[in-house]
Every structure is written in C-alpha cells, then in structure tokens.
Amino acid sequence: MNIILAPMEGVVDALMRDMLTRIGGYDLCITEFIRVVDQQLPARVFTRLCPELLTGGKTFAGTPVRVQLLGQEPNWLAENAVRAVELGSAGVDLNFGCPAKTVNKSRGGAVLLKETEQLYRIVKAVRDAVPQQFPVSAKIRLGYDDTSLTLDNAAAIAAAGANMLTVHARTKTDGYRPPAYWPWIAKIKQHVSIPLVANGEIWNATDAALCRQQSECTDIMLGRGALALPNLARTISHGDAVMPWPRVLELLMQYSEFEICGDKSQYYSNRIKQWFSYLKLQYPQAAELFVQLRLLRKSSDILHTLQQARHSAPA
Template sequence: MGRLLLAPMEGLADYLLRDVLTQVGGYDGAVTEFVRASGSLLPHRTYRRISPEIDNGGRTSGGTPVVVQLLGSDPAALAENAARLCELSPPGVDLNFGCPAKTVNSHGGGAMLLADPECLYRIAGAVRRAVPRHIPFTAKMRLGVEDTSLALDCARALEAGGAEGLVVHARTKRDGYRPPAHWEWIARIRDVVKLPVVANGEVWSEDDWRRCRSVSGADDVMLGRGAVSDPFLARRIAAGAEVPADRDAEWSELLHLIGDFWERVQLKVEARHAPGRLKQWINMLRRNFPAAELLYQDLRAQPECRAVDHVLRRHGVPLLQAAA
C-alpha cells in the first residue's frame, strides 16, 4: 500500500506533537521542521533541539524514524551543515524547497528557489557530496513560485544533483495552502524522473488518500495538516479501516494524547506561551471531533496554565500533575 510519512510543519508540528502523533501508529517516517543553514556552521545542539530523536537512534518514542530537514540558498553552507548533521547519524537528510512563508522567501530560501532550477542542481549536488552514501538524501518541493512552468525542470534538477527521493507538495508558493492540490502534476513529475516521488497536499481523509494515489500515481503519501486534525488517520489508512460511525472511542484515546501533549508543552515553553500551543492543536481537531469544539470554546479565553488545567480536567483529560 506504500508508505505514510508525517510532513514537516513549521510552527505547528514540533517534536512534541510529532511524538504524540507517531505514538498512535501508522507512520513509516517523519520529517522535522527546517533547520536554517546560512553562513555559519551550526553546532550539534541545534540539530538536537529540532530533533531530540537523534539521541534515540533517530526515532520517536513510538519507533518512527525522523529525517532532519535543512533550509537555505547557499550550496556551500548547506553542504557544510549537512556534513555536520551527518556526524549525528540521522535517518536521513532532507532539503526544503517548499516553504511559502514570507520570512523564509524574503531571504531567497524555501519555495523561492524554484524559480532557478540551476540553483537547485548546485545545492543538491553540493549536499549530495557532503552526505555519506549510507544516509538517505531527499528533497521536498512545490510546483513553482507563481506557476507550474518550471516544475518539471526543478524535479529534473534535483534528481540530477543527486537527490534519492522527492516529496512534491502539489501547489505553488502562490497557492499557499488553498485547495485544491494539483495531484495531476505529481503524475507529470513522476513521468520525467526515475527517483521515488511522494505525494503531498490536501489529504484529510481515507478517501482523499485513495484519490491522491490514483491521480498522482504515487504509492507513498505524506500527511500534513490532515494528520494534525485527525491523529488516527494514518493508523486507519495503514489498517485499511474507515472512520468509525461513533468516534467516542477515538476521542477517549485522544484525551490521553492531549493530556500528554499539554504536560510536555509546559516543560518546553514559557508558561505564557503554553496555552496558545494547546489551543492551536485543539482548534484543528474541531474539524473531525465535535467534542473538540466544546473543549476549544472553553479554552479559548484562558490565558493561564492553571485555568487550562481546570478546563482540561472538566472535559476528562487525564493530567499527571497534582490538581491545583
């Protein structure tokens, strides 16, 4: 049935949420948020901060291997930092040519590089030479900046530069995250390259997954926001199951995951930022779980951790810390 991968989602899925989601099961791999590599040689602690899994054999607590993603526009800097990263023996090294964020694109990184296939080739070639052959080297791209006119050239350039696999988010930078995803373009890219291609974009359900594979021709699919809004999606796909008519059992399981996430968020970030991180996830869960709507409405006006604790307990979320 092909592989299921968890997408890198800057500002949304850090290692805490990545660990919670992969605990549920169904994933064959995951990719970190990007590490920006520009003019300086980054220390090992930078990679460990983005991917603590490095110290667990490169795997989440649930056993899912995690590839570390690099972002930048300078071939030499990316190659040098890729070599430094490889000293930690990650399960793989990935390059980001898909981020549409203005803060990234204004510095010539992410999806903006898709305007220059020759630059992609130089970057991929430099990183390929720096990454030992036993460590997989892949890239993620969109279909272009403003349009798809260079999509095939970009894919060819990454393959010629030495990428061993390619994830294609089937939208342009200009599209952002607006539907639809143009899965038919993934099929066109697969026709011009020989390396494995993973389909990505707008997969929110089992039916989306089936249609994405049919239209794109790709066996492997990367799940992004669909996985965050439905933490059981990958597990159901892997098991060949459908959405249950009654999702109470899933919600009951999800309450434990929410509790685990909340406890760990408070250990990672300042107290003033922790409630926002939780609300961000609960807000996305509203798409699939009616009970999440009620929980979100009770949480949305709570700015302090103690008040959040009380709300979570009222909704049946188990917390390890002592009741206040």
C-alpha cells in the first residue's frame, strides 16, 4: 500500500513537500509539472522546481521525489526525461491530466486525452530513452469531455511501457466537482496489467477506504485533502487521530517563517491564504481565522495574526 503526494501547481512546492513528508505517511512525491516545448531545458529549471535533486532526490524526511513533465512532443519530452533522472529524479512522471485552459490551448495536459496515439508515442519515446531502472509513470483523467476514450488511453499508456498509471477519476469537464468516479478505475484495471493509483476526492480515512474498495486499488494519491488535513496520510496509513488545531497553527507558523525568508517571499500572502482555503474545509477554526486574514496584505500583519491565534488557542 503506497500513498503518493500529488502535484499541485503553485501549491505543493518543495517547502510544502518537506513539511508534509516530515509529518509522515508518504511513499513518493510528484513535483509540479515542468513545461517542455521544443528544447532540452537547463539543469536550473529542474532544480528550481525540484530542489530535492540537490539532496539525492529525496525530501529531508527521506521520501523520494519524482519530476513531472508536461508537453506534447515525444522526442523533447524524452530528452528532458533523461535529463531529469541524470539530475537525480526518482523516475519521471508524465502529465496528461492538467485541466488548465492555458495548458490545454497549447496542446498540453488533459487535451491530449483526445489523442490516444499521441499518448502512446510520448510514453514510448520516454520509456525507450530513460534507463530501465528508473520508473516512468503517467497521470490521466477519465477523459476530456467524456469517458469514450478512457480504456483506450489507459491501454495505450500501458502498451507503451509505463510502469505506473495514476487516474484522477473525473474528466476534464468534471473539473474538481464531486464526486470522483472511483469505480471507473476498477474498469481500467480489467484492461491493463500495470499498477494503478487512485486519485480524487479523498478527504479522510473513510474516503480512502471507500476509494480503495471501489477502485480496487491499494495505492492512492492525495492532493487537496492533504492540504485540508496535514496528517491525512498518517490517518490513513497508521490510524492516527486528526491533527489538532493548535498543532496546525504551529505548522502554519513554521511554514510562514520558511516562506517569508525564502526566495518566494513576495508570494507569501497569496500562498498562506490559498492554504487556508483548504484548511477551512477541515477545521472550523481555520474558517474563522481566514475572515481576519483575507484582507491583510503585509506579511508582518499576517504573521502577527497567526501568532495571536496560536497564543490564544487551547493547549
């Protein structure tokens, strides 16, 4: 049973991966995607999004990190996949699920789910180029507009040599609206022999158990749920109790101190508010505190408000 931390652009960056894997319960992290167009990218592009490459391809807690690539040109994706593993990535993941309009307009992400043959060509080129000891995985949705190509797409990716396939159990058109259609993953499992990972709408340990039952997958990927409940992985893997709110406040303070001192300090205000948009789904206290934070712009004001909340929270 493996639990994988999902890639979420602009949200699950190296700092968030570090914090969540220190809490524990994760077996693998996938990075935010690196966009590949028509060139081999320099090492600094990889290390900017995946600084773990500079420390053996693992987070501080020892969790392996796999670089994700997004693009549509097989040969350039293959060349950059080789570069990723040479730099220390624990394999390569290919993004065929991103629903963003700007990405889809440039023929990347979920729009490729309309092109089964292209999926095959991309995965095969990458698998042929990357040394066999490094896994090549892919992430898809059930389709773009509908599920008419779901089974064909999964079969093509498997036939091309992928070692693992993560399925976000919704179409691009579904977006992130519940529910996630986990039984579809069980259908896919009947048609492919490679390991499948179930993803979508897992917010607590009960959801995880139901997802595993309906998808017939033991491996799962956590995304938004991991941000709403910072110890979600451990509640699933170890039966831990939900992290108490005072501990969450401590985590927010640690995050703030690292973010403000880091090279992305100008984004701190937006980042912390974005995290609160998930936390308030799990913690009523987060919803109350967000009312105070949402109008603040200065990092110092936000930090002061968090400090006050931590001091007034029950032990």
